[in-house]
Amino acid sequence: MMNSHPESYYAASANPAPLRPPLVECIDTDVCVIGAGYTGLSTALFLAEQGFRVMVLEAVQVGFGASGRNGGQIVNSYSRDIDVVEQHVAADQARLIGEMAFEGGRIIRERVERYGIACDLKSGGVFAAFTPRQLRNLEEQKRLWERFGYHHLEMLDNRGIREVVASTRYLGGMLDRQGGHLHPLNLALGEAAAFESLGGVIHEHSPAVRIERGARPVVHTPQGQVRANFLVVAGNAYLGGLLPELAAKSMPCGTQVIATEPLPEELACSLLPQDYCVEDCNYLLDYYRLSADRRLIYGGGVVYGARDPANIEAIIRPKMLKTFPQLAKVKIEYAWTGNFLLTLSRLPQVGRIGDNIYYSQGCSGHGVTYTHVAGKVLAEALRGQAERFDAFASLPHYPFPGGRLFQAQFSALGAWYYSLRDRLGV
Structure with missing residues (x-):
């Protein structure tokens, strides 16, 4: 694992950011968020605005993953469009998911304006x-x-x-x-600074190595631990095997x-x-x-x-x-x-494990806008307003055929088929 952002144009042109030391103690808080990318930062910022005590644990640095390396494009809807959503869920849930398809861009613009985020929007x-x-x-x-x-x-x-x-x-x-x-890494850094301005705490170089499930789950890092009422798992492609039930479906x-x-x-x-x-x-x-x-x-x-x-x-x-x-x-x-x-369906996976571990993952290449909606929806669910969360959670989560061993080969074969259709114009 790298200990800093990989070399990229975004890293080379990033706005200054403070040092955020690793967690080296045992902390008690309302919510612990795992991952300081867009999903985690969006959730944490919405919760901090509502007065929650929130701590974010980041394995490397804010925006290290897809949030700091993507194409920087605000693209509405999801990797599969609303008509596909309508085929998988009930009409009321499809309506809610469809209405949220255009919310992410609005959230980004509101954040940039409210907190004065310099990200070349x-x-x-x-x-x-x-x-x-x-x-x-x-x-x-x-x-x-x-x-x-x-x-x-x-x-x-x-x-x-x-x-x-x-x-x-x-x-x-x-x-x-x-x-x-926009400049995606600078958006993440600006959202992190906005969260910290409201009293939120981010610990970098603090990977979650184990989750102790229970009435008040505990997240263990190499040098510390966080006990919280709720966990939000937002590691996406960089989560590893922390929660095996999520890894099998992505x-x-x-x-x-x-x-x-x-x-x-x-x-x-x-x-x-x-x-x-x-x-x-x-x-x-x-x-x-x-x-x-x-x-x-x-x-x-x-x-x-x-x-x-x-x-x-x-x-x-x-x-x-x-x-x-x-x-x-x-x-x-x-x-x-x-x-x-x-994900196999190319639709996001949102859900809850037990009573107090929430997650969102699987943007499938369409994450800049979706992650900001997801943060708002997760924050609503933790406050007891779960209608929009339940709509996303109703989307089916399919395991890849052949499990982890053959999922890459299976997906590459599917991509070859669709690429051939593109070339043939059919």
Whole structure:
């Protein structure tokens, strides 16, 4: 395990943060949160605002996992959309989950404004379509989201997509005016500082090594322990085997990201004239945006089982040049990988173990907005308002066929099938 953030553009441009020493004593508190990523920080901040005593335990540093390494895009809904949710749960629960599909972005904007978080927040996100089928799917998505009261979408024809993305690859697309992008690590650091401003405590370099279950569970770290009325487990892809019943129903996966050298202003503005972020409509999608200092941040690819590839640039640079051949001579200054947690259904897993251990996991690559909703929903449940929690908890949790041994091979085979469909345009 690393003892600091891995080398990335985000780590290199992170805002200053205080030293947060490891836990070296025995503490009693209302709520102990395991994991200082978006899920844990969102939950902790909502609870602190309600007057709870909350302690957060982080194995490495705030935002070490996916929260500090992702593409930085505010994308509404879930990895599988609301129509899939409607197939799995009762109508009332589907309605609640559908209404929450657009809440995460609002929470992020409220947090940034209320606490003055400097994270380069910009509005506007584009879904880019390669094929007529993908364009039809976007039209269906627009109708679906509008059915749940979301009216910030605009279809883009061939001319429209070229006005927002300087690439000839796309047939059309859809603009989400309430999508957007930001510096993900600085958002996490800002949320951590907001939590601490309300009296919350974060201990870094304090991995949870064992949970002692009971009426008041105890979390053991290498040098200390926390006894609490409630636990919130928010480790996602970095939880390991702490709770075996969660590990069996999820799989860590890696995604790769590169960042160019700062681009000349004219070139940067020509690539993305409105400074929107973009993701394409393929199953294994590419995503990209400009940073505040005019770097192109480009990500894509999935490594099932979360192995770190030997040469990230060799994987992602060809994807970038296929989209923007005009960047052939541009240098790549940063390349990194990070893990997200995949579920078989690609829907999040929310629930409770016993009476006092709550969890949310499995964003399946769609976590920036969902995690902020999850934090609010978990905080509501701990205060006894469980209707929205119960709606998420009603989503089915499937184990991977073949267990942990074969889950990566199974998922890679499924991804190959969908990628082949993307290439064939069917």
